[in-house]
Amino acid sequence: MKVSPSRDPHSATPSKAARGGGDEAPAPGASAAGEKTPIFRILDVDGTADPKLDPRIPAEGLEIIYRTMVLNRLLDDRMLTLQRQGRIGFYLTSTGEEATHVASAYALEKTDWVFPAYREPGAALIRGFDLHKFICQLFGNAEDTLKGRQMPNHFSAREIAFVSISSPTGTQIPQAVGAAWAAKIRGDDMVAITYFGEGTTSQGDFHTALNFAGVEKVPVIFFCRNNQYAISVPSKIQTAAESIAVKAVAYGIEGIQVDGNDVLAVYEATRRARERARKGLGPTLIEGLTYRRGAHSSSDDPRRYREDSEVEEWTKKDPIDRLRRYMEKKGLIDAKKDEALRAVITEEIHAALERAEKVAPPPIESMFDDVFARIPWHLEREKREYLAWRAEHGAPTDGHGAH
Amino acid sequence: MPVMNIIQAVNDALHHEMGRDDRVVVMGEDVGKFGGVFRATVGLQEKYGADRVIDTPLAEAGIIGTSIGMALYGLRPVPEIQFVDFIYPAFDQIVNELAKFRYRSGGQYPCPVTIRTPYGGGIRGGHYHSQSPETLFIHTPGLKVVVPSNPYDAKGLLLASIRDDDPVLFMEPKPIYRASKGDVPEGEYTVPLGKAATVREGKDVTLIAYGAMIPVTAAAAERLAGDGVEAEILDLRTLLPFDGEAILESVKKTGRAVVVHEAPRTCGFGAEISAFVHENAMLHLEAPVKRVTGFDTPFPYTLEHEYLPSAGRIVSAVRESLAF
Helix, strand or coil: CCCCCCCCCCCCCCCHHHHCCCCCCCCCCCCCCCCCCCEECCECCCCCECCCCCCCCCHHHHHHHHHHHHHHHHHHHHHHHHHHCCCCCCCCCCCCCHHHHHHHHHCCCCCCEEECCCCCHHHHHHCCCCHHHHHHHHHCCCCCCCCCCCCCCCCCEHHHCECCCCCCCCCHHHHHHHHHHHHHHHCCCCCEEEEEECHHHHCHHHHHHHHHHHHHCCCEEEEEEECCEECCEEHHHCCCCCCCHHHHHHHCCEEEEEECCCHHHHHHHHHHHHHHHHCCCCCEEEEEECCCCCCCCCCCCHHHCCCHHHHHHHHCCCHHHHHHHHHHHCCCCCHHHHHHHHHHHHHHHHHHHHHHHCCCCCCHHHHHCCCCCCCCHHHHHHHHHHHHHHHHHCCCCCCCCCC | CCEEEHHHHHHHHHHHHHHHCCCEEEEECCCCCCCCCCCCCCCHHHHHCCCCEEECCCCHHHHHHHHHHHHHHCCEEEEECCCHHHCHHHHHHHHHHHHHHHHHCCCCCCCCCEEEEEECCCCCCHHHCCCCCHHHHHCCCCCEEECCCCHHHHHHHHHHHHHCCCCEEEEEEHHHCCCCEEECCCCCCCCCCCCCEEEECCCCEEEEECCCHHHHHHHHHHHHHHCCCCEEEEECCEEECCCHHHHHHHHHHHCCEEEEEEEECCCCHHHHHHHHHHHHHHHHCCCCCEEEEECCCCCCCCCHHHHCCCHHHHHHHHHHHHCC
16 A cells, blocks of 8 residues: 655754754744745654753653643543443544643643644643543533533633634634734733644635734734644645645744654744744744644544554654653653553543543433523423423434434 | 614614724724725724724635634624625634534633624625525524614614624625615614514514515505505514514414515525414414515526515515415
8 A cells, every 4th residue: 555655854854943053042934935844853752852942841840741741642542442442432532742732732821722623632631621521521421511512522621711622624723813813902911822733724714814813913823733644634635835834934924843742842832932922923833743643533544544654653753752751861750650650640540430431411401501692482492392202202212313 | 863874873883882892893804994895884993993993804714713713702793794695705614613602612602793794685786796695594503693674773783783692693784775764863772682573563464574675575565555455564683583472473463474585485584484383373374374585596687676576576475375
């Protein structure tokens, strides 16, 4: 089976600009069309950081980032298993991409807003999203904030300004622009970040959002997780552009390509983008080059369109392993501590699962709430009639969708 | 009390609300410096500044998508779609996002956007400046659809729409933008959403219409009166949620109903009203509900006067109902 060669940031020789410079050296911007986009990297695969570019995240911060990435990874593994067992209906993993959303979210303020796609649970977790709520949403049960209305992984958490997830790709991008624009109008210190895959950059909403944001110098960060596959379609046939970052030139905004598996580079690029936004310098398009090690979703089988060997190559570039090596060099972790940490997290997940699985489905009446602020008469009537029918005939088992 | 046309009433409402509520932001193509291609937003940018009255790039998806983000953050955006015929690039944002935000977030994120957009034909606009696609939006749970037919209602309903915590599609009947004139109180008042207005009382037949079809329906009623047939006219004003109580009350009185809309017949709003009346007032009906509508064709240019419901076609429909 012919498989397109993946774009491998580790085989590209980083340009001088990516490696050199002082502590405040500017990260390489997007180059003009035709030129190779330089990639920004700080941490090597073996855990060595460029001392001139190392953002020197304090130990506590590194531990939070590491812990969250491990939680994300173990959660993904466990929940995918649950789906295979039929205990949840669907799941989306972000295996291998954890650094893109965890490290970038770490660079934000609590008051910043996040407009996710559907593959960034780590961004919510590092902002303090309650594991119980996350798992209840997978079950769509009575303690799901969303009252069982949406598919798994499509959660929404106002308490951490993690807005809302829909399945159509890219719709969140102009919305992020709008929210940041509103903050600018109000004079609030708020920078919005929005995440999306490289496939989504083909959507009209991507184009229109970057265009608006450029014109109005909106304080927004566009973070593209280039994980190289849009379900089965490789990035090479998603766009003729040399990179995603280079598209920034078309909108008159900043663009940068970073090694998406490099926690330090992802963090630093996001931090600088936030600073630029706050200074009124407008938006930044960050392209995090990474790889989707898992399937698109639990409904996908990637062996039908790519080789295991490609996946294995990228497993060697695991972002969690890379961060751990960096932390080992700093004496912040060792094999024993790591094992203990993973055991604790595994137990946390297990306990959360046990608790969530006991919760009942949402009450039927709740299906009719929140369509509007107040239920209109015609919907009230539908609800009344259906509940009466149901009281007489019981739960429907002879239509589609009966569980 | 000043006499205004619909455009002036809309403009007055926007001035009033922007002065009253600093969260209100107006945005769209040509709405700022130019004051809007129909002059609906004249004077707003001078008064409230370019921060709050925004000339956007040419992209309906961007206008609506960004206005959603603004509403989520706490503003009250009133984006304009220059002609409803151009709303479709924003259809995904409206149907899949705007209409569903409150529901899909478990009530955490209301999205109070009011989309203003001119609709309707008879102005030599052809396919792309004459459409009446309200049912596409009525059929989308989570969206309210409002259609004023006169200046008084235009101002009152627009103020009510902007203040509503739910998203509203406010469709303005552009063929009568200037022809429809009436008294419009200065300052504060609203017209409630979800309530129809009885424009004319009568005992023989209920004519149900909205927007630019109201004057045409009124002309039909005048001709019928000449023949001793007294028609009651119900101006729906809000299409979703529609005033079912008012409809049933009138039909139970008259026993006959004719729905008039310029939108195409199949799955037009008349189909919903007809089903509703039959389901709820069957035994009160002397005849099936009739519909006088645009044809199931794209809106034509030269023959638009043949396409649009006329007073004559409404009169004929009433006569058929009477003869049933």
